Amino acid sequence: xxxxxxxxxxxxxxxxxxxxxxxxxxxxxxxxxxxxxxxxxxxxxxxxxxxxxxxxxxxxxxxxxxxxxxxxxxxxxxxxxxxxxxxxxxxxxxxxxxxxxxxxxxxxxxxxxxxxxxxxxxxxxxxxxxxxxxxxxxxxxxxxxxxxxxxxxxxxxxxxxxxxxxxxxxxxxxxxxxxxxxxxxxxxxxxxxxxxxxxxxxxxxxxxxxxxxxxxxxxxxxxxxxxxxxxxxxxxxxxxxxx
Ligand code: CA
Numbered sequence: 690x691x692x693x694x695x696x697x698x699x700x701x702x703x704x705x706x707x708x709x710x711x712x713x714x715x716x717x718x719x720x721x722x723x724x725x726x727x728x729x730x731x732x733x734x735x736x737x738x739x740x741x742x743x744x745x746x747x748x749x750x751x752x753x754x755x756x757x758x759x760x761x762x763x764x765x766x767x768x769x770x771x772x773x774x775x776x777x778x779x780x781x782x783x784x785x786x787x788x789x790x791x792x793x794x795x796x797x798x799x800x801x802x803x804x805x806x807x808x809x810x811x812x813x814x815x816x817x818x819x820x821x822x823x824x825x826x827x828x829x830x831x832x833x834x835x836x837x838x839x840x841x842x843x844x845x846x847x848x849x850x851x852x853x854x855x856x857x858x859x860x861x862x863x864x865x866x867x868x869x870x871x872x873x874x875x876x877x878x879x880x881x882x883x884x885x886x887x888x889x890x891x892x893x894x895x896x897x898x899x900x901x902x903x904x905x906x907x908x909x910x911x912x913x914x915x916x917x918x919x920x921x922x923x924x925x926x927x928x929x930x931x932x
Contacts, residue, residue, distance in 0.1 A: 715880050738782070795831045873889045875891060
C-alpha cells in the first residue's frame with residue numbers, strides 16, 4: 690500500500706528511499722476545524738472595510754499570511770498595495786471577529802494520529818501561516834505535550850509565506866531534516882504547492898469544500914478525505930515510508 694505514490698516521489702527527486710522521522714503539520718483545516726470561522730471572519734472584516742470578499746474566497750487564499758491576502762484584495766480593488774496601517778487594521782478586525790466566533794474544535798482524527806506518532810517516535814512539527822496567538826495557545830490545550838516552540842513555524846518566522854516553499858524549508862531546518870525524512874500534511878492548494886515545491890512528500894487531507902482534483906493538481910502525492918482516514922492508514926503509511 691502506498692508504494693506506488695512513494696516510488697513516484699522518490700524517482701522525481703532522485704532519492705533512494707524514505708526514512709521517516711518527522712511529520713510537518715499545517716494547522717487550520719488539518720489540526721483544527723477552523724476554516725469555516727476563518728472564512729466568516731475574513732468576509733465580515735473585508736465587507737466592513739468596503740471590499741468584496743465572498744466567504745468562498747477565503748479557501749482560495751488559505752495558507753497565505755494575512756497581509757498577503759489583504760494585499761491581493763487592495764491590488765484587485767484599488768490597484769495598489771495595502772499600506773502597513775491597512776494591513777494591521779484589517780487583520781486586527783479579522784482576528785477580533787475570529788476570536789469572538791464559537792470555539793474552534795480539533796479536527797476529528799488529529800489527536801488519534803498525533804498519539805500514533807508519539808508511539809512511533811515520529812516528531813511533529815507545526816508549519817502554519819497563522820499569526821493567531823490564541824489558536825497557537827489552543828494547540829497546547831487540545832494537544833498537550835505535543836508541539837514544542839522550537840519546532841513551530843508561524844507567520845512570525847517567514848518573509849514570504851505559503852505558497853512559497855519558504856515555510857516548509859524553515860520547518861526542515863528547524864527539524865534538522867533531510868527531505869526524505871519528513872512528510873507534510875496539508876489541506877489547502879497553496880499549502881500543498883508550498884510543501885511540494887519545498888521537496889517534501891505531501892499528503893493532502895481534503896477537509897474543505899474543494900474538489901480532490903484541485904489538491905492533487907497542486908502537487909499532493911497522496912490524498913485522504915479526512916484526518917481520521919489518514920490516522921486509520923497511518924501504520925501502513927509509516928511502514929511504507931520507513932523502509
Ligand atoms: Ca490549512
